[in-house]
Amino acid sequence: MLGQATGPFEAVIGLEVHLQLKTRTKIFCGCPADPFGAPPNSQVCPVCLGLPGALPVVNEEALDLGLMLALALGAQIPDRLLFHRKNYFYPDLPKNYQISQYTLPLGQGGALPLGGRRVRIKRLHLEEDAGKSLHLEDRTLLDLNRAGSPLIELVTEPDLKSPEEARLFLQRIQALAQTLGVSEASPEEGKMRADVNVSLRRSGEALGTKVEIKNLNSFKSVQRALEYEIRRQTEILRRGERVKQATMGFEEGSGKTYPMRTKEEEADYRYFPEPDLPPVPIREERLLAVKARMPELPWAKEARYLALGLKAQDAEALAYAPAFSRFLDRALALGLVSPTTLANWLLADVAGLLNERGLALEETRLTPENLSRLLALFERGEITSRVAKALLPEVLEGADPEALVRARGLGVVADEEALKGLVEEALSALPEAAKSVQEGKLKAMDALLGYVMRKTRGQAQPEVVRRLLKEALGVG
Ligand SMILES: [Zn+2]
Incomplete structure (x- = not known):
């Protein structure tokens, strides 16, 4: 449908993703990095409030987590990092500048595998988050608890071709960040946010004028905003007019994009090296230590599951669902049941029950041991699959499968x-x-x-x- 609507045009999409790094403290001070639920303006200090004379210190753990993500994506890491001041005025930015990176960012290049292609990463950099503004009818309230929380920004090359693909890319980045443990990457808590840019062109022609859509808070919004914006630009081009470069917002209710402030040019930010932070050398030993901490990457998991005989679709689904793949790996280590039986049950019956109950896997009392023991009874022919399915809800709530079968005489007999x-x-x-x-x-x-x-x-x-x-x- 979308293909038809764009007619002779193809969409060229790039993404900018912000992830909040999972550190205990903020990026340049000792305040808690995740002040969720704390009273407003209670998790602040002279550094994150930008009081005169306060000096920032780089959080080494934020740096390591950022390096891990950059290494996982195959980015080039410079031998030293530099922090820059990005100057702009905004009420919830107490210093009137943001400490970010400009030249010598954390990583450049790299790619994320996606459906047989590689979506190229342009750069990754560290920066501090701003506070939050709460707009009431007659005034705006500021909460600076979030100011200085550690963020990593990841910018892609314009390699994505459809709104669906953009959404899938974000799901993959989320799975990667969660697998690595570098971020909770939860859009609903604001720990993963995305800006998108999109332009249209006739196949083979140079890139068209791009429009940026800011502050999208869910994967679904990203897809809907892109779908709307592609339709809007298609109509403009069909009328023979030109698309104007713009920064847009997205209104959830109407599903429409709307023009926002005109975007600052890079020069408006008057970037200059942060005088309070010396360059940070990145030594080989540090990279080796980070690599040693790095768990198996989702695409390596996918290959391993394929080698165990899982169907391609199942291997992929499990490898990019961190809670499921952790569960599967623990069950595989027990060796009680075949990999395909485990995969089938996890993706069909277990996922179905979780969906029905609106629960995440880790919110249940299902253990790899108990699921394996239930399925082993079935694999050995001691209970039928019908009985196994009937018992699963109770096993999900922590019941012992063999005890259930014994107590109720549910064996195959x-x-x-x-x-x-x-x-x-x-x-x-x-x-x-x-x-x-x-x-x-x-x-x-x-x-x-x-x-x-x-x-x-x-x-x-x-x-x-x-x-x-x-x-x-x-x-x-
Ligand atoms: Zn602080």
């Missing part, structure tokens, strides 16, 4: 379909006894019953087996 199979087996193994029963010698039934009871290790209910034998033999 109580499953009539399974018992019927054993009855058929008994009739062909003991044809003489079967014939005798049909001739009215009911005493011969004991041999057949005994056969089925042995096969079920005595767990079947004899009345049920007796009834099934009678039904199979057509005797009353």
